[in-house]
Amino acid sequence: MSMNNTTPPGGPMSGLVASAVEYMMDASQRSVLFLDVLRQRGDQYREHVAQTAPHVLQYAAELIIDGRNLDEPVNYALVRIIPPKDVEIDLNRRPFIVVDPRAGHGPGIGGFKADSEIGVAMKAGHSCYFIGFLPEPMPGQTIERIARAEAAFIEKVISRHPEADGKPCVIGNCQAGWAIMILASLRPELFGPVIVAGAPLAYWAGVHGKYPMRYSGGLLGGSWLTALTSDLGAGKFDGAWLVQNFESQNPSNTLWTKQYNVYSKVDTEADRYLEFERWWGGHVNLNAEEIQFIVDELFVGNNLAAGKIEMSDGQKVDLRNIRSPIVVFCSEGDNVTPPQQALDWILDCYADVDEIRAYGQTIVYTVHKSIGHLGIFVSGGVAKKEHAEFSSNIDLIDVLPPGLYEATFEAKDEETASSDLVVGQWVMRCEARTLDDIRAMGGNSPEDERRFAAAKRVSEINLAAYQKYLQPWIKRMVKPQVAETMRNLHPLRLQYEAFSSRNPFMAMVKSLAEQVSEDRKQASTDNPFLAFQEQISKQIVNALDGWRDSQEALSEATFLAVYGSPALQAAVGIDPQSVPSRRREMSAAHREMLQKRIAELKSRIGDGGVREAAIRGLLYVGSARGTADERSLEALRNVRRKDTGTRLTLAEFKMLVREQFFMLLLDQEGALAAIPKLLPDNASERHAAFTAIREVLSASAAISGEVARRLKRIAELFGVDPNEISDKVSNVAPFDPKAKAS
Structure with missing residues (x-):
């Protein structure tokens, strides 16, 4: 008589009870180990902030x-x-x-x-x-x-x-x-x-319906809150507020997923979690002048x-x-x-x-x-x-x-x-x-640009009012000691401190975690209660994501409606009918310099030698592809190793490429017609230069279509038989990753 291994004695209900007992043991042990991870995180935080120069570099x-x-x-x-x-x-x-x-x-x-x-x-x-x-x-x-x-x-x-x-x-x-x-x-x-x-x-910049962080400045009334926060910090802005702004963008991860991932995989995820949290919890301060510049000139302005x-x-x-x-x-x-x-x-x-x-x-x-x-x-x-x-x-x-x-x-x-x-x-x-x-x-759209311009102007008005009427009083009231106390009481810092070993309760957690580690009993991967746990987690994530999406939609709608109001725009000096453009015109000085440079390059189209001719030919043919490939550069390095002439530095080679590129851009036909004048009389040198062009081009793709047509024209300019053109090159030198490019 054989027994079915999938059905324990007592029937399915008995199996479910056994699974429940197994899960409860696993879940209770995971809870203890998770709390101990939070204790380690708190102690790690305290050790990290106590350092003179805290950092998370792995390298010496x-x-x-x-x-x-x-x-x-x-x-x-x-x-x-x-x-x-x-x-x-x-x-x-x-x-x-x-x-x-x-x-x-x-x-x-x-x-x-x-x-x-x-x-x-x-x-x-x-x-x-x-x-x-x-x-x-x-x-x-x-x-x-x-x-x-x-x-x-x-x-x-x-x-x-x-x-x-x-x-x-x-x-x-x-x-x-x-x-x-x-x-x-x-x-x-x-x-x-x-x-x-x-x-x-x-x-x-941005698009409607996605990533509304750009609306934050306008919804908060501008940068006056930044100034207030710095004044409450006695001239310093607590970086923990910036971290909290990041966390608020993804509440499901902040409030649930990050911690749940450790709880559900506490046997394998603790080290990775602690490594990241060492950086995430290392908050730093900025001077009031620094953060005000950032918000006024960049975020809002x-x-x-x-x-x-x-x-x-x-x-x-x-x-x-x-x-x-x-x-x-x-x-x-x-x-x-x-x-x-x-x-x-x-x-x-x-x-x-x-x-x-x-x-x-x-x-x-x-x-x-x-x-x-x-x-x-x-x-x-x-x-x-x-x-x-x-x-x-x-x-x-x-x-x-x-x-x-x-x-x-x-x-x-x-x-x-x-x-x-x-x-x-x-x-x-x-x-x-x-x-x-x-x-x-x-x-x-132009309408969006007007909205942000209005938000910028509102920020300037609110900041000026705050600086005139409130800032002097707050600066006199807040002393450095008070500001330091408020920084220490920031919610992000408290969450680390609360679970550190300074909390007497966590000493008991540490002892329990040591006992659990010695007698760890994990639930089997097919335990139905683990699947139920995962389903509950997904529902929590979906609920938090739904709440985030609704809040983001509301914030966008509010910003667009408030700052899109023609009355508000007119009140702050923005023409509601204007078509704003932020693109700047080229200055007269730069245009004059450019014209001189163009004239200089055109006058030098006939200057140079075989090196200039080869680069010019390579750029002319390669531009038909519209791409630059790392294999072409490596092939060029190989060609350079065979070059017995004077070696160019990378800066010199870069300048040579740019000049030949602009010559082709300014007068393509004239630049190509000048190539024969740049080449030596020696047929073998011309052939070697053309072969180098072909090797570089064939390194990344077969030579065909417009590329082949252009290469044929370069062959004629170099005095090389077009019938020698091949889309396969077999004499490419071995790759040397330490070779310099030129």
Whole structure:
């Protein structure tokens, strides 16, 4: 007689009772272990904030400059990241500098694990530096003073790498993105490529029905509340309020999912949770002058893209002054900095791609489909893909001809052409785009622009009234000791303190957790009560998400109705019938300089030799594809190794590419007709140059269609038999990842 193993003695009801007992034991043990995780989080928080320079960098670091010792002291510092023993650094490659955001949290998130911005840059052979900050600002510290300090930091990095093949690549995460963009516009000579990740640059931009954080300033009546909060902090703004703003954007995660994920997987998720919470709970302070600048000039004023920010010396911040390539990394899943806020500054600054080129700028953007705001610079998967490709192909980005491009990534497999020329697991290519591609993502209507302009004016009126009638009284009433007490009582800080070991109850929790760990009994994965638990969790998440959606819809409707009122707009000086345009015209001085440069380039079309002819021919043929591929750059490196002539530096090669590109742009037929005059009489040299062009072109794709037609024309100009053209090249040299590009 056999017994059915799936039906215990006593029937189904007995099995259900057994499952219930098993689940209750598991749930009670998980509850104890979860409380102990909260205790560890609280103790970790107390230890972290007690440090002089708290951070979450995984890597050892060497202090290079302490900003507190500068003539204008700031609480920022420059450190060199000491590479792990298994990482080889090439001192001839440009250094990377990662700047973390001071947006309420402490520093280090750009390098708090191996798969991070710092980690992948070092794996690509680059020296890495990090600009971080202390929890307390220095007296009198302003955003402008920080910019001057960061300029001194970058100058120091440049001086430490005199043999590097380019100026430092600077990465700015979130709010550090707009900070380095401001500095790059003021001191363009200091920068190599600039990478801004999840950085808001056009604060009013967005689309209806999605991510309404941009309405917050108007709904709160403007920046007077920022001034009030700073005054209640005795001249300091508590960064915990910024963190709370982030958390309010996703209540289901803040109030439930983050904690439930640990509770439901407490045996495996505790370490990851504690690692992240060490950064998330490390709140820092800002001076009142700093946060007021940020809110007035950026969040509410939206003055960065408009070129209306002015330094104390009268110098205006103009993003069109940046001369280095700008890489913008954003995501459709980012509810803090949606793609419109990351990219629409381009629409404010330029009429079309030709105007981008007229300023000599190269802009590359990439839009992730789903990753959230923090994931842009925290996710290991993003670090191993996008950030790793940026690091490995930074020279490709640096030598791109001026224009607008989108970076795309294709997984490498056995069918990938010239796979030996691909670094890593992805093929990166930069595809030419127009401003219409950015407009297609959606944006503001003229009516929306009037609404935000009205909100800006209301903010200015309210702030002026507060400063005149209330601020003097509050400043006299609030003393530093009172402000410190209020900071310590902030709800976000209390949640850490309440569950730390300072709470006598948590000592009992620790003891119980030790006993549970010794006799842990997990429920089986097919326990029906676990499935019921998951279903309840999903219902809670759906309810909180529904509440969030309704609140967001209400806030948007309120903003649109209030600030769309013609009466309100007229009352604050906004013409309700106007068609506002934020795009700036090119200045007369720049137009005059441009005309001189055009005349100079046209006069030099016939100057040069075989190198100029080869680059000109390569650009002419390659432009038919509208893309630049990392395999083409590697093929170009291989050609360079065979070159017995004088080696060009990366900067010299970049200048050569730009000049030949503009010559083709200004007078394509004249530039092509001049090629035979640039070539030597020696047939073998001409043939070698043409073969190099063909090798580079064939590295990324088969030569066909318009590309083949153009290549045939170049062959005739080089005096090479067109019948020798082939879409397959077999003599490409082996790939050397440490070779310099030129």
